Amino acid sequence: KAGVTQTPRYLIKTRGQQVTLSCSPISGHRSVSWYQQTPGQGLQFLFEYFSETQRNKGNFPGRFSGRQFSNSRSEMNVSTLELGDSALYLCASSRLAPPQETQYFGPGTRLLVL
Amino acid sequence: KQEVTQIPAALSVPEGENLVLNCSFTDSAIYNLQWFRQDPGKGLTSLLLIQSSQREQTSGRLNASLDKSSGRSTLYIAASQPGDSATYLCAVRRGKTSGSRLTFGEGTQLTVNP
Numbered sequence: 001k002a003g004v005t006q007t008p009r010y011l012i013k014t015r016g017q018q019v020t021l022s023c024s025p026i027s028g029h030r031s032v033s034w035y036q037q038t039p040g041q042g043l044q045f046l047f048e049y050f051s052e053t054q055r056n057k058g059n060f061p062g063r064f065s066g067r068q069f070s071n072s073r074s075e076m077n078v079s080t081l082e083l084g085d086s087a088l089y090l091c092a093s094s095r096l097a098p099p100q101e102t103q104y105f106g107p108g109t110r111l112l113v114l
Numbered sequence: 115k116q117e118v119t120q121i122p123a124a125l126s127v128p129e130g131e132n133l134v135l136n137c138s139f140t141d142s143a144i145y146n147l148q149w150f151r152q153d154p155g156k157g158l159t160s161l162l163l164i165q166s167s168q169r170e171q172t173s174g175r176l177n178a179s180l181d182k183s184s185g186r187s188t189l190y191i192a193a194s195q196p197g198d199s200a201t202y203l204c205a206v207r208r209g210k211t212s213g214s215r216l217t218f219g220e221g222t223q224l225t226v227n228p
Contacts, residue, residue, distance in 0.1 A: 004157075006157075033215070033216075035216075035218075042218055042221070043203070043205075043218035044218075045215035045216065048215065056215055058215065090158065092158075103160070104160065105157040105159070107156055107157040108156070108157045110155070
């Protein structure tokens with residue numbers, strides 16, 4: 001069974017631009033969560049989707065948004081990029097909505113904002 | 115607000131040594147606790163998941179314990195190998211009714227020297 005897939009794996013953008021990251025969960029998984037990882041802040045929760053509904057959102061500005069499609073694939077968008085948005089963005093999927101079972105993480109998308 | 119602390123931040127040991135990584139959390143109202151491994155530039159791999167009602171979980175050379183009342187968990191690695199070199203992260207999930215996010219510690223960077 002294929003794991004969680006994230007595209008693109010690497011991305012370079014400039015300040016003020018916007019970016020869209022994609023996450024394809026493991027087949028049969030309906031829950032997708034997103035996390036941001038930076039050297040200074042560590043891993044921080046962005047949002048969680050289950051069956052196309054956002055169930056939970058972390059403490060990030062409105063520039064960060066996401067959605068989930070009917071096939072459970074998820075996208076997150078960051079508008080008006082800032083230097084501080086440079087990070088590894090990880091998504092995780094699980095069959096059921098957390099916290100009922102283990103989440104499986106993808107390899108991440110590394111975003112560099114110049 | 116839940117805070118998770120991992121000690122030590124870095125650890126270097128010779129191959130074959132048994133070692134213990136520590137994780138502490140401030141709010142004992144957790145649903146479960148998970149240990150992850152992260153290799154440089156990669157995503158997270160789940161190692162062990164302990165439900166709040168459990169005291170420990172074992173997988174191969176790994177054993178994780180949980181003392182919810184004192185807010186502590188340990189990850190014991192037996193007979194360490196160079197392939198165990200990675201960053202180990204613990205994460206706690208709050209009660210079922212209060213959201214589904216994982217709160218991560220900063221991690222322990224482990225180096226096992228041949």
